[in-house]
Amino acid sequence: MQDQSIQLAQNKTKLTIIVFAVVFFILPLIVGIVMNIIEINSQVSEEDALKTSISYDVEQFISTELGLGDSKTVMHKIASAGDYRAILVAFISPDDFGNSMIVIIKTKDNLPELIYSGTDYDEATLRKLDIPSDLARAVSSDNGQIDKYLKAIYESSVFPENKYPLIKNLPFRSDDLRITYYFDNDTIDQDGVSIPIIEIWATDAAERRNAFSKLQSYGYDLGKYKIMISNFNNDFIEEIQVMDDEDDSEEAS
Numbered sequence: 001m002q003d004q005s006i007q008l009a010q011n012k013t014k015l016t017i018i019v020f021a022v023v024f025f026i027l028p029l030i031v032g033i034v035m036n037i038i039e040i041n042s043q044v045s046e047e048d049a050l051k052t053s054i055s056y057d058v059e060q061f062i063s064t065e066l067g068l069g070d071s072k073t074v075m076h077k078i079a080s081a082g083d084y085r086a087i088l089v090a091f092i093s094p095d096d097f098g099n100s101m102i103v104i105i106k107t108k109d110n111l112p113e114l115i116y117s118g119t120d121y122d123e124a125t126l127r128k129l130d131i132p133s134d135l136a137r138a139v140s141s142d143n144g145q146i147d148k149y150l151k152a153i154y155e156s157s158v159f160p161e162n163k164y165p166l167i168k169n170l171p172f173r174s175d176d177l178r179i180t181y182y183f184d185n186d187t188i189d190q191d192g193v194s195i196p197i198i199e200i201w202a203t204d205a206a207e208r209r210n211a212f213s214k215l216q217s218y219g220y221d222l223g224k225y226k227i228m229i230s231n232f233n234n235d236f237i238e239e240i241q242v243m244d245d246e247d248d249s250e251e252a253s
Helices: 002-042 056-068 123-127 132-152 165-170 207-216 236-253
Strands: 072-080 084-091 100-108 111-118 177-183 197-202 225-230
Touching: 056 072, 056 084, 056 111, 072 132, 084 111, 084 132, 100 132, 111 165, 123 132, 123 177, 207 225
Parallel strands: 197 225
Antiparallel strands: 072 084, 084 100, 100 111, 177 197
C-alpha cells in the first residue's frame, strides 16, 4: 500500500513537471513558431509593393487632385468603410523614394471626391473631418498594413540607397570641398535603378584628390557611380582676401 502511495506521488510529480514544461516552455515555443509563420505569410512582397493595386481611374483622379504630375508613385487601398476608402500613396522617384501619404476619398454618385490627404492620419485628426469612425480607427491602427508596404518599398532592389549605399554618407562639406549627389531621368543601370551622380566641388587639385580619398574611405566601388567634378569658389575666402587687400592699400596710403 505504501509502495502504491509512493508510486502515485511520483507519477503526480512527473505529471506536474510535464504540465509545467508544456505551459511555460513548449506552448510559448509553438505559439512563437505559429506567429512567425503568420508574419512571414502576411508580409508584402517587393513585386506587390511596387505595383499599384487600385483601379486606373482612381489612380488618375488622385494624381490629378494632388498635382503629382510626372512623380512616380504606387497606390494601395488600406481600408474602406461604406463609400469611403483610405489609400496609401508612396513615392518611388529617386529623389523622394519612400515618402508617403494617406488619401481618403468618398464615392458620391459614382464619382470620387477627395476628402483628405496628408501624413498625419491619427484617429483624432481623421474623425474631425467627419470620416467614419470605423475607417479612422482602421487607418490609424491598420494592423501594420501601411508599415508592411513601406517596409517592402524601402527594402526593395530599386531603392537607390540599397544598391548604391555610398550616398547614405552624403552630402559632405568642408571649407574648400563639397561632395553631393543627384539623379537624372536618363542615368539608370541595367536593372532600371537610377544611378546617383556624385558631384565634387573643390577649390583646387589637392582638394579634388581629398574628395576621392574621402569617397574611397567609405569602402565602396566608385566604378559603379557617375562622378562629376566642378570648380568650387569659396566666397568666404574670396571675401577675406578682398578685405586684406583693402587693408594693405589703406596702410600704404
